[in-house]
Amino acid sequence: MSSDVVACPACGARNRVPASASGIPKCAKCHAPLPWVVAADETTFDAAVDARVPVLLDLWAPWCAPCRMVSPILERLAGENAGRLKLVKVDVDQSPRVMTRFGVQAIPTLVILKGGREVSRQQGAGNKAQLSAWIGRHLT
Numbered sequence: 244m245s246s247d248v249v250a251c252p253a254c255g256a257r258n259r260v261p262a263s264a265s266g267i268p269k270c271a272k273c274h275a276p277l278p279w280v281v282a283a284d285e286t287t288f289d290a291a292v293d294a295r296v297p298v299l300l301d302l303w304a305p306w307c308a309p310c311r312m313v314s315p316i317l318e319r320l321a322g323e324n325a326g327r328l329k330l331v332k333v334d335v336d337q338s339p340r341v342m343t344r345f346g347v348q349a350i351p352t353l354v355i356l357k358g359g360r361e362v363s364r365q366q367g368a369g370n371k372a373q374l375s376a377w378i379g380r381h382l383t
């Protein structure tokens with residue numbers, strides 16, 4: 244299983260964050276919730292979006308300038324909502340079946356999933372305030 248290393252926002256300790264897990268990743272040192280940002284592809288997609296917290300799905304491609312603009316905003320939002328949100332990034336060039344499954348017409352397409360089901364989507368990039376408000380409406 245793939246995992247990424249992130250720094251704990253509370254204490255700075257470096258932690259491995261799993262791509263999929265039954266709970267919420269927490270810092271091994273101080274137990275603060277960690278930002279959960281993972282990259283998924285066709286083979287890992289279903290496991291990645293099966294999370295206890297809402298999933299923000301970022302359907303992007305490396306050649307897409309608006310995608311590169313919005314990506315750091317999404318990562319900051321994942322950090323601000325650590326423990327309440329999981330960010331799953333899918334490069335649609337590498338995962339055409341995910342693109343087809345979501346009927347993606349243009350990228351970036353951002354989708355909020357709960358329990359693996361789509362509850363909202365936005366096509367195109369947005370600024371941080373707009374994206375934060377949109378995501379906030381779907382967090383419990």
Ligand SMILES: [Zn+2]
Pocket residue numbers: 251252253254255256270271272273274275
């Ligand atoms: Zn910590």
